[in-house]
Amino acid sequence: MLWRAAWLDGHTGHVPDELMKARGPEHFSVHAEKFVGSTIVATDDDExxxxxVLAEDTGEVVQLAVDRAARGFGVGGALLRCAEERLSGRHRKAHLAVVPGNTRARRFYEFHGWRDEGPTVYRAPSTAGPIEVPVHRYTQVLG
Ligand SMILES: CC(C)(COP(=O)(O)OP(=O)(O)OC[C@H]1O[C@@H](n2cnc3c(N)ncnc32)[C@H](O)[C@@H]1OP(=O)(O)O)[C@@H](O)C(=O)NCCC(=O)NCCS
Structure with a gap:
């Protein structure tokens, strides 16, 4: 699944082992279904x-994932702009969490005008209860 593969690219080696163990294929299947109404996809024909993935009630960008072969062509940027537009009707600011070691994503968000508000702890959901993950909180003022 694209979402899990991209999540692994961004998080392997940068998060606690407990979170890696909790992010098997079933986690992504359950969450893909849960967030289906607030997920924006980029496609090329059927691909x-x-x-x-958005949490529209809180203004959070929950996950952004681009297929490895499609990276570097503006797909992530286009998805991020769509996410900002969708959230701007309901929120003054959007926010998201990035693990400190995911330098590619951090560069990407900063290039798109997101502000690093510094380190915090994200309570990542899992079937065994929330897992505390050190992250940086990024925000974007919405137009
Ligand atoms: C982060 C991610 C979503 C970016 O998607 P993408 O489709 O490659 O993004 P884009 O093509 O729109 O932009 C990517 C590049 O544009 C950069 N960029 C574009 N124009 C630029 C410019 N003129 N100057 C500097 N940087 C520029 C970004 O920083 C990034 O550079 P790099 O990856 O080569 O260092 C993708 O790499 C991904 O899925 N990663 C794995 C999952 C992940 O980490 N998700 C985020 C979790 S919080």
């Missing part, structure tokens, strides 16, 4: 290139 899925990427997706962005």
């Amino acid at each position: 899925l290139l990427g997706l962005v």
